[in-house]
Amino acid sequence: xxxxxxxxxxxxxxxxxxxxxxxxxxxxxxxxxxxxxxxxxxxxxxxxxxxxxxxxxxxxxxxxxxxxxxxxxxxxxxxxxxxxxxxxxxxxxxxxxxxxxxxxxxxxxxxxxxxxxxxxxxxxxxxxxxxxxxxxxxxxxxxxxxxxxxxxxxxxxxxxxxxxxxxxxxxxxxxxxxxxxxxxxxxxxxxxxxxxxxxxxxxxxxxxxxxxxxxxxxxxxxxxxxxxxxxxxxxxxxxxxxxxxxxxxxxxxxxxxxxxxxxxxxxxxxxxxxxxxxxxxxxxxxxxxxxxxxxxxxxxxxxxxxxxxxxxxxxxxxxxxxxxxxxxxxxxxxxxxxxxxxxxxxxxxxxxxxxxxxxxxxxxxxxxxxxxxxxxxxxxxxxxx
Ligand SMILES: *[C@@H]1O[C@H](CO)[C@@H](O)[C@H](O)[C@H]1NC(C)=O
Ligand SMILES: *[C@@H]1O[C@H](CO)[C@@H](O)[C@H](O)[C@H]1NC(C)=O
Ligand SMILES: *[C@@H]1O[C@H](CO)[C@@H](O)[C@H](O)[C@H]1NC(C)=O
Ligand SMILES: [Cu+2]
Numbered sequence: 001x002x003x004x005x006x007x008x009x010x011x012x013x014x015x016x017x018x019x020x021x022x023x024x025x026x027x028x029x030x031x032x033x034x035x036x037x038x039x040x041x042x043x044x045x046x047x048x049x050x051x052x053x054x055x056x057x058x059x060x061x062x063x064x065x066x067x068x069x070x071x072x073x074x075x076x077x078x079x080x081x082x083x084x085x086x087x088x089x090x091x092x093x094x095x096x097x098x099x100x101x102x103x104x105x106x107x108x109x110x111x112x113x114x115x116x117x118x119x120x121x122x123x124x125x126x127x128x129x130x131x132x133x134x135x136x137x138x139x140x141x142x143x144x145x146x147x148x149x150x151x152x153x154x155x156x157x158x159x160x161x162x163x164x165x166x167x168x169x170x171x172x173x174x175x176x177x178x179x180x181x182x183x184x185x186x187x188x189x190x191x192x193x194x195x196x197x198x199x200x201x202x203x204x205x206x207x208x209x210x211x212x213x214x215x216x217x218x219x220x221x222x223x224x225x226x227x228x229x230x231x232x233x234x235x236x237x238x239x240x241x242x243x244x245x246x247x248x249x250x251x252x253x254x255x256x257x258x259x260x261x262x263x264x265x266x267x268x269x270x271x272x273x274x275x276x277x278x279x280x281x282x283x284x285x286x287x288x289x290x291x292x293x294x295x296x297x298x299x300x301x302x303x304x305x306x307x308x309x310x311x312x313x314x315x316x317x318x319x320x321x322x323x324x325x326x327x328x329x330x331x332x333x334x335x336x337x338x339x340x341x342x343x344x345x346x347x348x349x350x351x352x353x354x355x356x357x358x359x360x361x362x363x364x365x366x367x368x369x370x371x372x373x374x375x376x377x378x379x380x381x382x383x384x385x
Contacts, residue, residue: 030257031155034324037264038384041327045383048330049376056381062136062148063385064320067166067174067313068156074147075165075172079211082309084143086217092362099221099230099237103142104307107135108221110361112235112303115343116192117359119302120277122339122352125322126372127360128315133380134363135312148382151316154291155257161246161294166313169209174309178244178297179205187226189300192346193279201296202248206241212309214241219308225301234303242308245296254290263287264325269336272325276318279344288318320384323375335373 049056067075085103092100092109100109110131111118118127136149157164162177169176181204189196206214219242224234231238266272278286285293291314292299298308305311326333335354342349357366371378 027155027257030261033261034155034257034264037324037328038320041324042383042385044327044330045376054377056376060381061376062382064148064316064382065150065385066156067150067152067164069385070147070150072172077145077147078139078150079172079174081139081143081145083211083217084145085138088142096362097221097235098232099235101220101237103138105220106362107131107138108219108304108306110363111306112221112224113361114359115303117342119343120273120279120339121341121343121345122337122356123341123358123369124273124276124339125319126369127358129319129322129375130358130360130367130372130379131306131363132312132316132319133382134360136382149316150313151320151384152313153317153320154251154255154294154314155260158251158255158257160248161251162248167246171211173210174313175207175210175212175242175244177208177246178203179208181205187297187300189226189302192344196300198247198293198296198300201245203243203245204297205243207244212242217242219298219304221307222298222304223301224303243297244299244308244310247294247296250285250290250294254284255287255294259287259290260321263321264328266325269333269338272322273338287321291318319375323384326373326375335370337369 046058049058049061070078082104088103090100090102090104090106092106094100097105097109097112100106114127118124132149139145139149152164152166154161161167165172166174167176180202181200184200184204186197186199189198211217218239220237220239222230222234222238224230230236263272263275266275276286276288278284278289284290292305292311295308295310299305299310337352337354339345340349340351341356352369354368354370356369358369358372359366367379372380374380375382
């Protein structure tokens, strides 16, 4: 087992390199390129759904927006719908996940049960695409939410996440950093193929301000991904505050516009999937891992990561990047296949095919992979604005 230690002292060096002169121009050019590719994708989708007249039309398509483009009212409506799911009784049997209580926990529970089979493999993007779709459906149909699932484009604030209206701790944000806790020890995250060590960063305690402080929101499951685990291996009832530990170095080095354009330039689906995760960690984390790890604590624990609203706006951003990549060459890329059926192919498993059922635990019966790959076919009908 390889041990990759992320030595805090190395990170400032990385930021020196990326802060070289001319660098902001590089990022501006990259941002423009993403905007242009997103416009091309939007045009393609609008033209396609008009022509085909399938169930997904320009009238009923859900239009997902970037957090910053939502009005304050739209933001607080979304937050109210999250409270609703977090308080509504769940469907997961206690015999399987004894600590699950709410509809929110049903989504966390699906992710807990399936973490060993839906990451860094052929199911990864499709599983998360449908998980978000079901989450958005539950917010709308079970909680009366009239909006759509927002995404957070972390490239907009990669130099300082706390500048974002998503994390400024105001009543219309998704909460702040955690309270700074001194003298914490590093967190060792054991993945099937390696162990990642995260030294403490800028917070570590309960979210300080905004809608997700301990008096308004609690999480019930885990920890599972690192020690000490919660009761019953992390599946037991463990109500506690939501914690965060913002790590600005990760965001500065790995969540820049140029990190997205590098992905969008991938010629194959294999390249796209591998670079999302950068399995050899050279030169750093891919945007999938970095987007989680920048929040520390709960977002270091893959199993329970959907416990934090941060998971949903981050994964919706990843899904957006995937749709833009697909629609640069929709005929070839929409139904492209890559990867096996176990996380990081550990233990080794068969390659996925178009017909391989993707599992969802208590969220949904399994669904053939090919039905989940398009954003406008199968169950899905949404567009990124
Ligand atoms: C943290 O550790 C330092 C050095 O070991 C010690 O001086 C300090 O009192 C500790 N602070 C807390 C809050 O435990
Ligand atoms: C992210 O982009 C920066 C600047 O282009 C680059 O230095 C860094 O290596 C990239 N990170 C990864 C993980 O590719
Ligand atoms: C799985 O796919 C890879 C290429 O994506 C290929 O090299 C490998 O032979 C395939 N494995 C099987 C068992 O078909
Ligand atoms: Cu996941």
